[in-house]
Amino acid sequence: MSKVTEKYVLPKRKGEASRSRLLEAAAQLFAERGFEQTKISDIVKAAGVTQPSFYLYFENKDAIFAELSSQMTQRLGELMLELGQFQTSEDLPQKIQDNLCAIFTLLNQNPSLTRIGLEHATQAPLLFATMEQMMVAQLSLIKQQLKPDLDLELAASAMIGMVRHFIQTQLIPQKRSPAELARFCTDFQLFGIAKLKL
Amino acid sequence: MSKVTEKYVLPKRKGEASRSRLLEAAAQLFAERGFEQTKISDIVKAAGVTQPSFYLYFENKDAIFAELSSQMTQRLGELMLELGQFQTSEDLPQKIQDNLCAIFTLLNQNPSLTRIGLEHATQAPLLFATMEQMMVAQLSLIKQQLKPDLDLELAASAMIGMVRHFIQTQLIPQKRSPAELARFCTDFQLFGIAKLKL
Amino acid sequence: MSKVTEKYVLPKRKGEASRSRLLEAAAQLFAERGFEQTKISDIVKAAGVTQPSFYLYFENKDAIFAELSSQMTQRLGELMLELGQFQTSEDLPQKIQDNLCAIFTLLNQNPSLTRIGLEHATQAPLLFATMEQMMVAQLSLIKQQLKPDLDLELAASAMIGMVRHFIQTQLIPQKRSPAELARFCTDFQLFGIAKLKL
Amino acid sequence: MSKVTEKYVLPKRKGEASRSRLLEAAAQLFAERGFEQTKISDIVKAAGVTQPSFYLYFENKDAIFAELSSQMTQRLGELMLELGQFQTSEDLPQKIQDNLCAIFTLLNQNPSLTRIGLEHATQAPLLFATMEQMMVAQLSLIKQQLKPDLDLELAASAMIGMVRHFIQTQLIPQKRSPAELARFCTDFQLFGIAKLKL
DNA sequence: AATGAATGAGCATTCATTCAT
DNA sequence: GATGAATGAATGCTCATTCAT
Numbered sequence: 001m002s003k004v005t006e007k008y009v010l011p012k013r014k015g016e017a018s019r020s021r022l023l024e025a026a027a028q029l030f031a032e033r034g035f036e037q038t039k040i041s042d043i044v045k046a047a048g049v050t051q052p053s054f055y056l057y058f059e060n061k062d063a064i065f066a067e068l069s070s071q072m073t074q075r076l077g078e079l080m081l082e083l084g085q086f087q088t089s090e091d092l093p094q095k096i097q098d099n100l101c102a103i104f105t106l107l108n109q110n111p112s113l114t115r116i117g118l119e120h121a122t123q124a125p126l127l128f129a130t131m132e133q134m135m136v137a138q139l140s141l142i143k144q145q146l147k148p149d150l151d152l153e154l155a156a157s158a159m160i161g162m163v164r165h166f167i168q169t170q171l172i173p174q175k176r177s178p179a180e181l182a183r184f185c186t187d188f189q190l191f192g193i194a195k196l197k198l
Numbered sequence: 199m200s201k202v203t204e205k206y207v208l209p210k211r212k213g214e215a216s217r218s219r220l221l222e223a224a225a226q227l228f229a230e231r232g233f234e235q236t237k238i239s240d241i242v243k244a245a246g247v248t249q250p251s252f253y254l255y256f257e258n259k260d261a262i263f264a265e266l267s268s269q270m271t272q273r274l275g276e277l278m279l280e281l282g283q284f285q286t287s288e289d290l291p292q293k294i295q296d297n298l299c300a301i302f303t304l305l306n307q308n309p310s311l312t313r314i315g316l317e318h319a320t321q322a323p324l325l326f327a328t329m330e331q332m333m334v335a336q337l338s339l340i341k342q343q344l345k346p347d348l349d350l351e352l353a354a355s356a357m358i359g360m361v362r363h364f365i366q367t368q369l370i371p372q373k374r375s376p377a378e379l380a381r382f383c384t385d386f387q388l389f390g391i392a393k394l395k396l
Numbered sequence: 397m398s399k400v401t402e403k404y405v406l407p408k409r410k411g412e413a414s415r416s417r418l419l420e421a422a423a424q425l426f427a428e429r430g431f432e433q434t435k436i437s438d439i440v441k442a443a444g445v446t447q448p449s450f451y452l453y454f455e456n457k458d459a460i461f462a463e464l465s466s467q468m469t470q471r472l473g474e475l476m477l478e479l480g481q482f483q484t485s486e487d488l489p490q491k492i493q494d495n496l497c498a499i500f501t502l503l504n505q506n507p508s509l510t511r512i513g514l515e516h517a518t519q520a521p522l523l524f525a526t527m528e529q530m531m532v533a534q535l536s537l538i539k540q541q542l543k544p545d546l547d548l549e550l551a552a553s554a555m556i557g558m559v560r561h562f563i564q565t566q567l568i569p570q571k572r573s574p575a576e577l578a579r580f581c582t583d584f585q586l587f588g589i590a591k592l593k594l
Numbered sequence: 595m596s597k598v599t600e601k602y603v604l605p606k607r608k609g610e611a612s613r614s615r616l617l618e619a620a621a622q623l624f625a626e627r628g629f630e631q632t633k634i635s636d637i638v639k640a641a642g643v644t645q646p647s648f649y650l651y652f653e654n655k656d657a658i659f660a661e662l663s664s665q666m667t668q669r670l671g672e673l674m675l676e677l678g679q680f681q682t683s684e685d686l687p688q689k690i691q692d693n694l695c696a697i698f699t700l701l702n703q704n705p706s707l708t709r710i711g712l713e714h715a716t717q718a719p720l721l722f723a724t725m726e727q728m729m730v731a732q733l734s735l736i737k738q739q740l741k742p743d744l745d746l747e748l749a750a751s752a753m754i755g756m757v758r759h760f761i762q763t764q765l766i767p768q769k770r771s772p773a774e775l776a777r778f779c780t781d782f783q784l785f786g787i788a789k790l791k792l
Numbered sequence: 793a794a795t796g797a798a799t800g801a802g803c804a805t806t807c808a809t810t811c812a813t
Numbered sequence: 814g815a816t817g818a819a820t821g822a823a824t825g826c827t828c829a830t831t832c833a834t
Contacts, residue, residue: 015814036234040808050816052810061808128367139391146391154364154374154382155391161363162356169326169355176352184352192390193337193344193353213797238825248799253826411793432630436829446795448831457829524763535787542787550770550778551787553763554756561755562748565722572748580748588786589733589740589749609818634804644820649805 019057021047026064031112034120035065065116072110072117073127079106080134092145097186100163104171104178111172118167128164132156159189217255219245224262229310232318233263263314270308270315271325277304278332290343295384298361302369302376309370316365326362330354357387415453417443422460427508430516431461461512468506468513469523475502476530488541493582496559500567500574507568514563524560528552555585613651615641620658625706628714629659659710666704666711667721673700674728686739691780694757698765698772705766712761722758726750753783 025046029038040061044051058064083099107114118124135156139146146155162185170176223244227236238259242249256262281297305312316322333354337344344353360383368374421442425434436457440447454460479495503510514520531552535542542551558581566572619640623632634655638645652658677693701708712718729750733740740749756779764770 018814036232039806051808052817053815055809056814125367128363132367145393147393150391151382154368154379155386157363157367158360158383158386161360161367163359164363165326165355165359166352169323169330169359170352181352184349185356188353188356188390190390190392192386192388193348194388195343195345211796216797237823249825250799250827251797254797259825414793432628435827447829448796449794451830452793521763524759528763541789543789546787547778550760550764550775551782553759554778554782557756557759557763558752559755560759561722561751565719565726565751565755566748577748580745580752584749584752584786586786586788588782588784589744590784591739591741607817612818633802635802645804646806646820647818650818655804 015056018047018049018053022049022054022057022064023068027068027110027112027116030065030068030120031115035061065121068113068116069121069123072107072113073121073123075106076103076117076127079103080131092142093186093190096189097182100185101178101182103163104167104181107167108171108178114167115172118164128160132160135159159185162188213254216245216247216251220247220252220255220262221266225266225308225310225314228263228266228318229313233259263319266311266314267319267321270305270311271319271321273304274301274315274325277301278329290340291384291388294387295380298383299376299380301361302365302379305365306369306376312365313370316362326358330358333357357383360386411452414443414445414449418445418450418453418460419464423464423506423508423512426461426464426516427511431457461517464509464512465517465519468503468509469517469519471502472499472513472523475499476527488538489582489586492585493578496581497574497578499559500563500577503563504567504574510563511568514560524556528556531555555581558584609650612641612643612647616643616648616651616658617662621662621704621706621710624659624662624714625709629655662707662710663715663717666701666707667715667717669700670697670711670721673697674725686736687780687784690783691776694779695772695776697757698761698775701761702765702772708761709766712758722754726754729753753779756782 022043026043029042029046040054041051044054079102083102136152139152139156166181166185170181171178220241224241227240227244238249238252242252277300281300334350337350337354364379368379369376418439422439425438425442436450437447440450475498479498532548535548535552562577566577567574616637620637623636623640634645634648638648673696677696730746733746733750760775764775765772
């Protein structure tokens with residue numbers, strides 16, 4: 001029945017479109033309300049499809065949540081690998097700031113996904129733990145530029161905590177820009193808030 | 199029949215005991231699993247009472263959760279008032295460290311309550327926001343001892359984030375003691391991690 | 397331990413007082429809300445006794461309701477026997493009116509009991525049926541003073557229906573007095589509302 | 595594929611059928627036992643569907659009861675409007691009789707609905723009150739054909755009470771036909787039961 | 793005579809998930 | 814690819830009733 005003159009159909013099949021709409025709707029709802037409070041019926045309503053259609057694309061509620069959770073986590077993981085490692089020779093503060101800025105920028109791109117991954121996902125604590133370990137490794141590399149008696153583990157943990165809190169209270173509510181946050185973080189971490197070092 | 203020497207029994211009636219057991223059981227379960235995942239049937243099973251008994255002591259599931267949430271929040275609020283305000287004349291670092299130590303110590307007393315209040319309670323974000331405002335006020339008082347261009351809001355936020363993360367990842371898992379954490383926090387916040395300020 | 401000087405106790409034992417208070421409270425609540433909507437906890441609260449005390453005086457919820465239901469039904473039955481039967485010789489309209497007035501007066505004495513017996517009691521339909529049968533018997537006695545083709549059963553039913561509705565909508569809300577209602581009923585039943593019989 | 599000659603199938607989808615069965619089952623059960631005594635589990639059992647299916651069609655127990663209550667009330671209200679008003683010129687007794695017959699006939703069509711609306715619905719008293727007011731208005735129009743000292747309010751109340759009682763004790767148990775009841779009512783109301791007016 | 797405490801049995805409602813079409 | 818209809822399995826909560834004191 002389709003004639004040649006008919007506009008050659010969307011590259012994304014109709015099914016793909018439905019799947020995307022479901023993901024989008026779910027992302028927003030999960031971010032706003034969390035996993036338990038989000039009902040499948042809400043998701044499909046927001047996506048404009050019927051309930052059984054949901055199961056055409058996702059095995060169950062867990063599956064779609066897992067897919068969303070991992071989206072962000074994965075990108076973040078990739079980014080962290082890209083960022084490479086500190087080198088003694090480099091301009092340390094600038095490097096740290098650049099890295100943080102890249103991370104904040106990434107997370108800023110999809111706030112819903114960020115909230116899901118960092119606030120609601122069960123593996124969030126694991127993610128932070130992993131990041132802390134990476135951070136410890138990084139700090140070890142530049143140990144001689146740090147205070148001699150510094151507890152690296154606590155330092156890493158403190159930095160992650162700070163960043164995490166900034167994401168939730170500054171970045172997601174769009175109060176501050178990635179660059180601004182990155183700059184502040186770097187300075188705070190390296191030199192603290194006191195006027196003079198006595 | 200009762201002899202003078204007999205230790206006068208606990209005035210706690212049997213009902214009070216049941217209520218306490220319910221609170222304890224609920225605290226642990228809410229802390230471990232969160233609100234939705236904790237079923238009343240679990241709570242009463244853990245407390246060793248029947249389901250209708252629950253409703254003898256609490257209006258509903260929300261009520262017992264609210265009671266637990268506020269227990270910690272309230273104590274924390276009271277403590278913060280007690281701690282008073284920074285004074286220019288004092289030994290600043292010591293004062294900060296003492297305050298933090300008091301807070302960590304309090305939260306360390308009942309980990310379940312702490313988790314509920316800080317991780318699961320809906321008002322947790324509000325609590326942190328309030329703490330940030332108090333912190334901004336404190337910092338203003340000692341502004342001349344801080345870096346001239348310091349963004350007080352971000353500084354407060356960073357400090358709260360750090361403390362919050364320490365509570366979850368160091369204090370509750372009993373990895374570090376309140377004193378240790380307080381000392382580290384103080385030093386980190388005031389002077390950062392870099393060896394020298396160039 | 398009780399001394400002679402002690403005031404010799406209330407003629408009604410304390411227990412009797414509690415029982416009465418329970419009956420009173422129950423009467424009012426049953427009348428207002430009906431059987432199902434009235435909780436034992438409401439009754440005891442209104443009566444100022446504890447829940448187990450209720451079971452000291454009544455076997456269960458059904459029992460107290462039955463007692464209240466029968467109170468009114470019984471008195472009504474006794475009255476109807478007293479009123480005796482129509483006699484041809486008497487002044488018929490006056491006799492009917494007197495009887496009705498006696499009934500309305502009795503029911504007017506305890507509105508709660510009346511409502512329970514007539515609106516909420518399960519046997520209410522039976523009560524009305526019995527009254528209808530008695531009424532048919534009465535009417536038979538004065539058959540020659542009635543229209544020749546009158547359907548006695550329907551006539552009795554109509555009269556009971558009228559009386560019943562008056563009790564609910566006029567007597568209990570205290571809109572009209574027993575005497576007024578009795579007079580109207582009599583006239584209406586005997587002669588209808590039309591100006592002339594053509 | 596469908597041929598023109600094929601009778602175009604009932605537009606009633608399967609869901610509509612379930613909904614109807616639920617309504618029917620509920621109507622009967624509510625009529626027999628009243629609201630409280632009727633459990634959703636009874637309704638669905640009688641309708642041959644599962645419990646969650648109930649909530650596919652009705653928000654809750656109240657909703658289905660309200661729907662049933664209003665069905666009858668609404669039809670009755672419409673009928674009463676249709677019946678129009680008494681006119682002096684008409685054959686009054688006949689007109690009254692016709693109107694009553696129409697009402698009895700309507701109510702006779704669905705006894706369950708009638709019982710629900712008149713016996714169990716909370717608004718039943720209101721319904722009767724409304725009908726009484728309408729009746730007072732009607733009687734006012736033909737005042738000159740009535741006894742001069744007639745209390746219109748009581749007369750209307752008496753008539754409604756009679757009709758109401760007939761519905762419950764004669765019509766619903768199918769003891770008398772609508773026509774029979776209408777005829778009796780008319781005669782009774784207009785002229786009473788006495789042989790002669792003295 | 794009275795009560796603090798407790799409970800068995802039940803009920804309305806919800807939600808993720810599936811089947812037949 | 815899509816859907817109208819249906820459901821198994823819970824879950825929070827209520828209420829009449831009883832036990833031990």
